[in-house]
Amino acid sequence: MILLDILSNILFVLALGYYFITNMQWYSYKLSRVIFHHTKTWWHLVYFVLPLLAYFLLNKYFNLSIIATVVYIALLYQWRAEQDKPLVFTGRVKRFFASLVFLTVFVVMLKFAGFQYESFAVIIPLFLAYLISAMMEMMLFRGFQMKAEKKLDTLPNMVVVGVTASYGKTSIKNYIAHILSAKYNTYATPRSVNTFGGVVKDINDDLPTDTEVYVVEMGARGAGDIKEISRFVNPHLVVVGKIGPAHIEYFGSLENIRNTKMEILSSDRLQEAWVHDSAMVKPEKIVHNFGKEISNIRATLDGLDFEMENEDYHVNILGSFNAMNIAVAIKVARALDMDDETIKKQLASLKPTPHRLQRMDAGGKVIIDDSFNGNIDGMIEGFNLASTYKGRKVLITPGLVEVDDEFNVQVAQKANEVFDVVVVTGDLNYKIFKEHVDESKLVKLESKDKMQEMLVEETRAGDLILFANDAPSFI
Numbered sequence: 001m002i003l004l005d006i007l008s009n010i011l012f013v014l015a016l017g018y019y020f021i022t023n024m025q026w027y028s029y030k031l032s033r034v035i036f037h038h039t040k041t042w043w044h045l046v047y048f049v050l051p052l053l054a055y056f057l058l059n060k061y062f063n064l065s066i067i068a069t070v071v072y073i074a075l076l077y078q079w080r081a082e083q084d085k086p087l088v089f090t091g092r093v094k095r096f097f098a099s100l101v102f103l104t105v106f107v108v109m110l111k112f113a114g115f116q117y118e119s120f121a122v123i124i125p126l127f128l129a130y131l132i133s134a135m136m137e138m139m140l141f142r143g144f145q146m147k148a149e150k151k152l153d154t155l156p157n158m159v160v161v162g163v164t165a166s167y168g169k170t171s172i173k174n175y176i177a178h179i180l181s182a183k184y185n186t187y188a189t190p191r192s193v194n195t196f197g198g199v200v201k202d203i204n205d206d207l208p209t210d211t212e213v214y215v216v217e218m219g220a221r222g223a224g225d226i227k228e229i230s231r232f233v234n235p236h237l238v239v240v241g242k243i244g245p246a247h248i249e250y251f252g253s254l255e256n257i258r259n260t261k262m263e264i265l266s267s268d269r270l271q272e273a274w275v276h277d278s279a280m281v282k283p284e285k286i287v288h289n290f291g292k293e294i295s296n297i298r299a300t301l302d303g304l305d306f307e308m309e310n311e312d313y314h315v316n317i318l319g320s321f322n323a324m325n326i327a328v329a330i331k332v333a334r335a336l337d338m339d340d341e342t343i344k345k346q347l348a349s350l351k352p353t354p355h356r357l358q359r360m361d362a363g364g365k366v367i368i369d370d371s372f373n374g375n376i377d378g379m380i381e382g383f384n385l386a387s388t389y390k391g392r393k394v395l396i397t398p399g400l401v402e403v404d405d406e407f408n409v410q411v412a413q414k415a416n417e418v419f420d421v422v423v424v425t426g427d428l429n430y431k432i433f434k435e436h437v438d439e440s441k442l443v444k445l446e447s448k449d450k451m452q453e454m455l456v457e458e459t460r461a462g463d464l465i466l467f468a469n470d471a472p473s474f475i
Helices: 002-026 031-036 042-062 065-081 091-112 119-153 169-180 196-205 225-233 254-266 322-335 340-348 376-387 405-418 430-436 448-458
Strands: 159-164 186-188 213-217 237-240 272-276 287-290 294-300 303-308 311-315 358-362 365-370 393-397 421-425 442-445 464-468
Touching (some): 002 031, 002 042, 002 065, 002 091, 002 119, 042 119, 091 119, 119 196, 119 225, 169 340, 196 225, 225 254, 237 254, 237 322, 272 322, 287 322, 294 322, 303 322, 311 322, 311 340, 322 340, 365 376, 376 393, 376 405, 376 464, 393 405, 405 430, 421 430, 421 448, 430 442, 442 448
Parallel strands (some): 159 213, 159 237, 186 213, 237 272, 272 287, 365 464, 393 464
Antiparallel strands (some): 294 303, 358 365
């Protein structure tokens, strides 16, 4: 019986650890975000608190903790099967589990030595493993940071361009890098890498030693995040794109968002900066406003045209909001001595940022992939583009995430105006859509693994299908 208790103890702690570290990975290993900003906090009750209580009661009064363990593992297995973003066993996760196994076995050995502990002690190895792994990561990261600092020191002539915004920072970064690549060895942080840790890793692992211009995207979930990156890479040129209520749940107010984005100006070697008018910043000698000088914007499903400073520009990119993103990329290129002829030549080959109003034609259907666009302006622009299409229109979306409900009300009302079918993925905003979208149009997709089946049933040749935002199942 004692061996069964030991097995039960070890398996239960590891199962708790799996749930804990999966959520930590989803929320960038920020415990406060897991506890206070999780979009499904009821999970913590169902998959952590109640199983822990059941384990304690069954062990204390019936000596049947194995039943709680088996049921919990089965429950956790079903939960894991429903997620579309599984735990990735990175070095950090492996170190956490190594600590957890060691501490769990140590506690079991204490029991053999005569130490009597209550079953609630199963939480102690988890708590200690978290503390130990957190300290290990801090020490390891400091080493990675010092390595990145030394690498940057070997590139004294490299120009660093810093980019931040509430919306569109990845697109601005990509547009700048593409235009500059005609004249310079240009490298940009990949995909949506924009945290301090991500930038440090990128410098160590992938930044080429012959880079002449390094374009760095900077994101934030709170005050100080952008200052940390900016003080580290010290950009020469800076872009602050449009400011809006993205992630306002973390910042609390639009003013806090604006102040955090402006931390990018803290660079010790700042030479020039372009700040969108939405930031309401007074221009100075090296800080310029942009946005109002862009005019005659014409956005269709075939591309984008706009005028700026007596020059006409055309790109095969969708979305009127991209006019400001491309315009500021042009300004950066000019500051680095690129002529308009070369700039326009690069614009002709400019491709959309993947999953941001990216058009594809397949099976007689027009598919607009805007699944990485999670802001109100971008989503409404996607709807406006869809409205120009003459055929039947289908929307697939979870709505907006980490915003006030009023924004999702706007999205739902506009969706009802434009689309013939509105497919809502998940539960997060379904109630709002149900209140504002005609019942005959509304479809709920419970699980994204049924997406293919839904597309066969709800779409046909000649349709326009817009994928607007994409939230993982844990959201």
